[in-house]
Amino acid sequence: MPVQFDVDPAVARLAQTTAEFVREVVVPAERECGGSVHDAPASLRDALHKGAREAGVFAPHVPRRWGGHGLDLRGQAVVFEAAGYSLLGPLALNCAAPDEGNMHLLEKVATEEQKERYLRPLAAGEYRSCFAMTEPAPGAGADPRSLRTTATRVPGGWRIDGRKWFITGADGAAFGIVMARTSGSPGDPGGATMFLVDAGTPGMRVVRTIETLDEGFFGGHCEIVFEECLVGDDQVLGTVDQGFAGAQVRLGPARMTHCMRWLGAARRAQDIALERAASRTAFGSVLGDLGMVQQMLADSEIDIEASRALILRTAWELDTGSAATQLTSVSKTFVAEAVNRVVDRAVQICGALGISAADAPLARLFRDVRPFRIYDGPSETHRFAIARRALKPHRQPRPEAAVDS
Structure with a gap:
């Protein structure tokens, strides 16, 4: 095809x-x-x-x-x-993010009753939401199998206990999609379940908004504590013990939509750099006539075009029903790093203007794009997964150990 x-x-x-x-x-x-x-x-x-x-x-x-x-x-x-x-x-x-990814997840996984209760107002902009999976070390982070928050069966529902952090948009969110372990132990590949938890539920507390490099997310990045937080059976999202599989419905497309949005930020940074290079005079010519500046501008154009092509290719794979697991990791890693390179070059080309938060948006763009190499899986984790998948069909079976007769 x-x-x-x-x-x-x-x-x-x-x-x-x-x-x-x-x-x-x-x-x-x-x-x-x-x-x-x-x-x-x-x-x-x-x-x-x-x-x-x-x-x-x-x-x-x-x-x-x-x-x-x-x-x-x-x-x-x-x-x-x-x-x-x-x-x-x-x-x-x-x-x-995170509302866009949560809308996609709810549309694909939620019951009709849950869609009316959570998706409809979220899609209309009446609500904000959060997705609560990440935990302080040694809990779930780049490796979600380290999940330590637990959900224990109680009459009529579940009791959630644990701590989450870097939960984007949690301050002021109407509800959260909370990942908790319903079976197994930290390190096990399964045993997680997603729960829909309304803000104000007793036992759920936003304890602080974390000061971070980026400031472009409404509601910030928060730390949440769950202490004997009771939810009903009707607030299970998807299937019990299948939360990691259910979350994949969200994570692949959400990685791509992150790439799409950040590519827009890179395009803006490049436009600012181009305008500056075409108008700023130094050493008897405009900056854009200097070879070193031309190379930076050209490299940024290459990064932008390559990122856009990767995004479209991966989006096509996802649209046509493929899981596109390898491509989403490749795209997320490349685009996150390309966007950082483009914004960094723009700051360099613009000099003092580039680092002045009051006079140009590059300083705040720089702050906001740097965490993208960590969010939704750090580049190193994706590279590990990319290499492992690439190697898999080429691995030779290990020879049987010799047995003395």
Whole structure:
């Protein structure tokens, strides 16, 4: 089957409208708050949502049944890149992490009752949510099998006990999708279950918002404690003991949508660098006439185009039913590092302007893209998995040990 990279004309128009909305409405709002939305008022989010609805670009990823445009991943790739041009663009379109990934997971895994209770208001922008899997060491992190939070059977439901941290958007979230161990021990490959836990449930507490390098996620990154937190059987998401498998429904596409959004940030950094290189005079010529600057600009163009091609190829694989496990790891690793290189080069080209947070957005872009090499699996973990999969068909069976007769 040939790989299809064509962009439907309707999707192209939606992407163009998104790009215009982001430049005219969202970028000014980003300037006003300095790109920091960890503690931003809900009124900012509400105003951006209102603007996106009026522009006709709200919820591009959400199935039409729930009020969105119903784009597949290839369509999302084009529109999400346009949204990611501003740190607040995905927030405005209601396609920011973690809500976007949670919508996808709920649409695929939740019961009809759970969809009405959680997905419908989330898709409409009435709720925010979080996905609570990561734990302080030695708990679940890059290796989710280290999961230590437990869910124990009690009459009518489950009791959750444990601690989570770096849970994006937890402050102010209406509910969380919480991963807890329902069987086995830390290190076992199975035994996890996902639970839908409403904010305000006794025993669930957000104990702090963690100060981090990046500030572009609404609700910040939080630490949550669960102490005898009781939930009903109707709040199990998916199948008991199959939580890791269920989470894969979310993780592969969510890695790609992260790539799409961050590619928009890289494109913005490159545009700033190009404008600076074409106008700043030094040593008797504009910067863009200097060979070293030309090389940096060219390398960034290569990184952007290669990233876009990888995203589209992987999106096509996912759209056509493939798990695309290897490609999602390859794409996530390459794009995360390429985006960092593009933004870093832009800072270097712009010099003092590049590190001035008040005069250009590059400093805040730099802060926000650096953690991307860690989020959704650090590059090193993905490289380990990529190599292991590549080696698997080439491994020779080990010879049987000699046995004395």
